Amino acid sequence: MTLRVLSGIVAALICVSLQGPLHGATSPSTWQTLQDRLFDRYLDAGPPAAEVGQVLSVMDEDGQFTDLDYEDTPLADFRDHLSRVSLLFTAYYRSGTVYHGDADIFAAGAVALEWWLREDYRDPNWWHTYIGFPARLARVTPIAGRDLRADFPEVYTLLIAYHRRVLDYLRGNPMGGGANLSDMGYFSLLGAVVDEDEAWVRALIAESFDPAIRVLGKDDEFEGWQVDASMHAHGPQLHNATYGYALMNSATRAVRLLFGTAFDLGEEVVELLQWQLLEGVQRMTYGNWFDYNATGRGISRPSSPRFASGFANIVPFILEMDPSRPEALQAFRERVLNGGPTPGNTFHGAQAFYRSDFLTRVQRNAYTSVRMVSNRTIRNEMGNDEGRKNRYFGDGVHLTLIHGDEYDTAPVLWDYARIPGVTARQVSNLRPNNIWGERGRASYAGSLTNGNRGLAAMVKDFDGMRGRKSWFLTRGGTAALGSGIGVVHPSLRDDVFTSVNQTQYEGGVWIVPAGEDGEEVALPFERDLEGEAVVWHRGIGYYFFPENGTIRVKASTVSANWSEVGVSEGEVTGDMFSLYLDHGSIPQDAGYAYMISPWVSPAGAHAVLDQPPVEILSRDSMVHAVEEVRCGTIYAAFWEAGELVVDERRSISVDGPALVMVSETLGEWSLMAADPEQAAETLTVTVTGWSMGGSGFERLGEDPYQFDLDLPQGDHTGAAVRVSAPIPDYPLYSFAETEVSPEGWMRADRWGPYKPGDGGWAYHADLGWVLMRSDDADDIFVYDPRRETWLWTRSDLPAWAYDLQAEVWIQWK
Numbered sequence: 001m002t003l004r005v006l007s008g009i010v011a012a013l014i015c016v017s018l019q020g021p022l023h024g025a026t027s028p029s030t031w032q033t034l035q036d037r038l039f040d041r042y043l044d045a046g047p048p049a050a051e052v053g054q055v056l057s058v059m060d061e062d063g064q065f066t067d068l069d070y071e072d073t074p075l076a077d078f079r080d081h082l083s084r085v086s087l088l089f090t091a092y093y094r095s096g097t098v099y100h101g102d103a104d105i106f107a108a109g110a111v112a113l114e115w116w117l118r119e120d121y122r123d124p125n126w127w128h129t130y131i132g133f134p135a136r137l138a139r140v141t142p143i144a145g146r147d148l149r150a151d152f153p154e155v156y157t158l159l160i161a162y163h164r165r166v167l168d169y170l171r172g173n174p175m176g177g178g179a180n181l182s183d184m185g186y187f188s189l190l191g192a193v194v195d196e197d198e199a200w201v202r203a204l205i206a207e208s209f210d211p212a213i214r215v216l217g218k219d220d221e222f223e224g225w226q227v228d229a230s231m232h233a234h235g236p237q238l239h240n241a242t243y244g245y246a247l248m249n250s251a252t253r254a255v256r257l258l259f260g261t262a263f264d265l266g267e268e269v270v271e272l273l274q275w276q277l278l279e280g281v282q283r284m285t286y287g288n289w290f291d292y293n294a295t296g297r298g299i300s301r302p303s304s305p306r307f308a309s310g311f312a313n314i315v316p317f318i319l320e321m322d323p324s325r326p327e328a329l330q331a332f333r334e335r336v337l338n339g340g341p342t343p344g345n346t347f348h349g350a351q352a353f354y355r356s357d358f359l360t361r362v363q364r365n366a367y368t369s370v371r372m373v374s375n376r377t378i379r380n381e382m383g384n385d386e387g388r389k390n391r392y393f394g395d396g397v398h399l400t401l402i403h404g405d406e407y408d409t410a411p412v413l414w415d416y417a418r419i420p421g422v423t424a425r426q427v428s429n430l431r432p433n434n435i436w437g438e439r440g441r442a443s444y445a446g447s448l449t450n451g452n453r454g455l456a457a458m459v460k461d462f463d464g465m466r467g468r469k470s471w472f473l474t475r476g477g478t479a480a481l482g483s484g485i486g487v488v489h490p491s492l493r494d495d496v497f498t499s500v501n502q503t504q505y506e507g508g509v510w511i512v513p514a515g516e517d518g519e520e521v522a523l524p525f526e527r528d529l530e531g532e533a534v535v536w537h538r539g540i541g542y543y544f545f546p547e548n549g550t551i552r553v554k555a556s557t558v559s560a561n562w563s564e565v566g567v568s569e570g571e572v573t574g575d576m577f578s579l580y581l582d583h584g585s586i587p588q589d590a591g592y593a594y595m596i597s598p599w600v601s602p603a604g605a606h607a608v609l610d611q612p613p614v615e616i617l618s619r620d621s622m623v624h625a626v627e628e629v630r631c632g633t634i635y636a637a638f639w640e641a642g643e644l645v646v647d648e649r650r651s652i653s654v655d656g657p658a659l660v661m662v663s664e665t666l667g668e669w670s671l672m673a674a675d676p677e678q679a680a681e682t683l684t685v686t687v688t689g690w691s692m693g694g695s696g697f698e699r700l701g702e703d704p705y706q707f708d709l710d711l712p713q714g715d716h717t718g719a720a721v722r723v724s725a726p727i728p729d730y731p732l733y734s735f736a737e738t739e740v741s742p743e744g745w746m747r748a749d750r751w752g753p754y755k756p757g758d759g760g761w762a763y764h765a766d767l768g769w770v771l772m773r774s775d776d777a778d779d780i781f782v783y784d785p786r787r788e789t790w791l792w793t794r795s796d797l798p799a800w801a802y803d804l805q806a807e808v809w810i811q812w813k
Contacts, residue, residue, distance in 0.1 A: 030262050031196045037257055038142030038193060046094035047087050055084045056108060063115030070119075075128060078121045079136060085112045086139040093143055106144070110152045113140065117158040125384075130169050131180065134187035137162070145194035163191020167200065170208060177222030178233050179246035182212035186250040189257070201263055209265070213251045213272060217715035218355075226355040227715045229280030233296065237378040237437045238356040238371070240280055241290045241307040242298035248276060248314055256317045267322075274323040281311050282332050283351045283360050286367035287340035287404040288312075292411065293358060293371035293397055296380050296437075297387030300566025305408045312336035340404050341365070350449035350473060352456075354674070354718030357394075357440075359447035359456040361473050366598040368478055370421065370471045371397040372458040374445035376678065378437035386566040389416035389430040394440070396421045396458055396469045398480065402539050402598045406503040409574040412565060413558045418499035418580050423460060423467055423485055425494040444639065446676030448659050448720035449473070452804070455659055457624065457637035457676060460485075464492045467590075470624040472635040475804070476613035477541075477597035481624045485583060485590040498549075498581040498592050500542060505555045505575035510536035510602040514546075518606060523555040523575055534605045537577050541605030543612060545593035550582040591619060599809075618644055631792075633663040637676070650689030651704075656680055659720070664690060670724035675711050678718040683709045 058067045065084060068077040088109035091099035099105045122129045141159060148156040166188040170181065185208025192200035215225050216232075223233050224247065233243035252273055255265050284291040290307035292299045298307065315333040319326055331345050341347075341364055350361040357372040371394055373379050379394035380387055387393075398421025399407065416430045432438055440462065447456035457470040467485035471478055482498060505523055512518030514532035521527065529535075529551040535542040544551055558576045562568040583590040593616055597608065617625040617634070623644050625636035636644050636652060638660065643653035652660060654673075657680075661672045669690055673683055688704035712719040745753045754764040763769050782791045782801065791801040802809055 026196070026198045026262055031193070033261060034193045034257060035142070035146065038190065041257075042139050042142045043093055044086075044090050044139065046097035046100075047091055049098050052087060052091045052097075052099055052105070055087055056105075059084075059108060059112060061111075063111040063113070065112075070121075074121055075123050078116070078119075079128075079132070081112065081116055082133065082136040082140070085109055085116065086136065086143075088112065089140060089144045106147065106151075109144065110148060110155050113148075114152075114155045114158065117155070117162060126169075126173075127180070130166050131183045131187065134163065134166055134190075135183070138187060138190055141190050141194055145191075149194075160191050160195050163188050163195075164200070166191075167204065167207075177211045177216075178224040178231075179212075179243040179250070181208050181222075181224075182247045182250040182254070185209055185212065186254045189254055193257075201258075205258075205263065205265065209251060209254055212247060213255075213269060215272070218717055225276050225280070226353075228351075228353045228355045228719075229276060229283075230294075230353040230356040230358060231276075231280065232356070234381055234383065234436050235378050235439075236356070236376060237296060237381060238294050238353075238358055239296045240284055240294040241304075242295055244276075244281065244294070245307065245310045248273065248281075248311070252314050252317050256321060259321050270318065270321045270323050273318055274325060274329060277311060277315070277318070278325065278328055278332065279351075281308075282347060283349065283362055284369070285311075285336065286362060286401050287338070288336045289367075289401065289404050289407070291360065291367075291369050291399065292407065293369055293380075293393075293399065297383055297390065297566070299380065299390070299393070299411045300386045300388065300562070300568070302412075302562060302568055302570065304411050305405075308336045348452070350452055350454045352447040352449045352454060352674075352720065354446065354678075354716075354720075357445040357447075357458070359449065359454060359471070359473070361449070361452075361454070365402060367399075367401045368473065368596075368598075369397075369399050370447065370456040372445040372447075372456060373440035373462075374458065375440050375443050377445070378439050379432065381437035382432045382435045384567070387432070388565050389414075391427075391430040391432050391463070392416065392419055392422045392424045395419075395424065395460055395462060396471075398471060398478070398596075400478070400501065400540060400596050400598060406538070409504055409572060409576075410502065412560050412562050412572045413574050413576055414502055415578070416565075418497055418502055418578065420499050420501045420503075421471075421480070423465070423469065423482060423496065423498040423583075425463060425465060425487070425492065425496055427463075427494055443677045443679065444657060446659055446674055446678070446718055448661060448672055448674040450661065450663070450670070450672055450722070453633065453635075453661070455635045455637060455661060457659060459639070464488050465496065468621070468624065468637075468639060470637045472614065472626050474614055474626070474628050474633070474635070475631060475802070476628070477595055479593075479595045479614045479616075479626050481591070481593050481616070481619045481626070483589075483591040483619050483624065484621055485592075486588040487586055490586055493585045495585050496583040496587050496590070497552075498583065500579040500581065500594060501540075501596070502576065502578045502580075503538070505577040506538055508537075509553065509555060509577065510534075510605065511553060512536075512606050512609065514609060518602075520602075521555075524557065526552070526554045526556075528552055532609065534609055535579055536600070536602045536605040537579075539599055541597040541600040541608060542579060543595045543597065543605070543608045545595075545612070545616060548581055548592045548594065549584065549590060552578075552580050552582055554578045593619060617646060631663070633661065636660045636662075646689070651687070653686045655684040658683055658685070660685060662687065662690075668724055668726055670722060671707060672720050672722045673707075673709055674718065674720040676718075680711055681713060683711055685709060 058065045070077050088105055091097050092105045166184050170184045185204045189204050211222055215227055225231050231240045231244040233239035255269055284294050285308040288306050288308045295304055298304055312333045315329050346364040348363045352359050357374050357377045360369040373394040380390040382390050397419050417426045442459035442461040445458040448454055454473045460467045464487055468483050470481045508520050508522050510520050512534040513529055532546045533544045535553055555577045559573040562570045581592050614626040614628055622642040623636055623638045625644050627634045638654050638658045641655050645651045657677050659674045659676055663670050673685055685707045686704050709721050744755050754762045756762050790804045793801040
């Protein structure tokens, strides 16, 4: 499937729409099928008789309801009026109710509907008039439309005119595309189907559903799905959760309604909906939690932690249309409905959303993400008085979950000046400067991933502050570095903090200053640490390298009202754990270095003090870089052209700003690189100290190697490139063996019985056929064909191994 699968379809549809009216050309059976589908979709369960009687008792002969004040609060009362109209028609059509088939009930519904249509209230917010009200008509038009046409033709004419008016508004005000376009198109489609107007249907397909559903490239001005499966709304603002759901919901309903009829949009569209769900939405969810980075102003709604549930409800409708990956769709749905992975049903993978300055990693038992902003993207908005504290949402937000409920109360209880990952001045006014989202100023922001590990980096230039921030998603967790942090003017005297995390508190906190045994503390408490230290809470370890600012650890009971962040009401009280670095006021060249490791015990977190999982190679104005201690992968964010000296043997240099990841594992050397400024066409990377085989490399003597990389352009500007080569004569580990049976069974210490084969393969009594390789006796790599993954273990470990693909520990037996 190409990313522009609908271009040919659109051209054909536009030609059809320009041929003139086709009203009535479609076969009666097609219209009957479509109308029956809508009737079944929207006919609610029968309402209680008492409720219907109450509605009738307050309805006057003109069709108004005497208990509603149409002058004081017109929006709310007009919506309530329409809900009552729907109630009356439902009572008439739903079998088993005392009002079923009652002509007086139908007439009452028609009179009330006519009054509503003739009054024609138009709310100052266009959305209510052209999406909100038509959405409520969705429970009227498909149910009663056919009978209204026969028995109340004047009311029917007004009703169809209302739906057609939505199409006229859509044509004159396309709102840039995306969810609004899809919503308006779908609700106008209901009128087109009931009115059996083919030209109207085809116009909607061409003018609404194509630009709403199609994938957008770099130069497209419409809002909607991007080529990397992120979704934009209100400009280049990440919005997969809220507007992404609205778009997918309306688009799926339209595609499903037309599926298998003369208006069928084709299997390519079904594949596109599947792609958006699996490659976009799935990578931003953990169980039934949806990443707040992709919710925009929707974070201020009480339902925000569980936005993923709506997408799970869409899956059955996509499955009805025979997509190519039904098992993956069903697995995603089950994970959401169950609140997380279940045995045999897991998903893992890291993804760089280069169109949105966003990086995620979903693991079988952990989730992390980094949300950045550049002059190409926009921070979270505050539109319609929601998201009132979103000022810093996008400035390096770094979220980490293992249980799935860590941030359930965060939207209302967070201190939004200390959103996890963000470095910010501690100001009291946290309202965004632009209510519909503010664009970043710096051009440097990007990420890359090899599918399991990755890195992200950004230049912060906002709100009177500058600095360089980077994150490295390693095998053992996420390392975060900061440098050059400072205010641009000495008059900005607010304290500057870097927030490490801010989550729900539960079960105690373990604090280990360097050189001490540590202690467990319980809420409430507040503690300051200096220098190297470890903090542990709810299965996550936080290791602080030396030379940070003051480390502040706090747990307290917090109360807040939803009205402080949005338009909802409700007081919430909860216990919150907060961990942040204090850079003081008027910092000029502050920095930090810490690591977040999921699923460790307090003892395991303590052990990190003796052997940190990464070594910091550089944290200066030219490059941030770390190396994983055991596997040798190097991650580097070059802020400018320069050279990173790894050790006396190895070095990496680039000729411009770049993200680089070099790894040497399991007989293969690989290099990945990306341009975080999305400006260059080529990038030259020179490496020294690695032995590479194969072809395709320009050798400069024996060493170094130079790679002249052609960077992705056009729609995929910002994506990473990869080159790789086999390592010659990669060693196989020779286990210390003792023959234990005449049949040739061998036994290696802690491995159990196995029979050696050729090329490093062996048949293990418990594991079956495995491939065993190692570059020393302490690092043993085992390929497990059943899991289709490489495992890592060590001779002094108990019966455990590390799954290098899923990045989780597993037990051998």
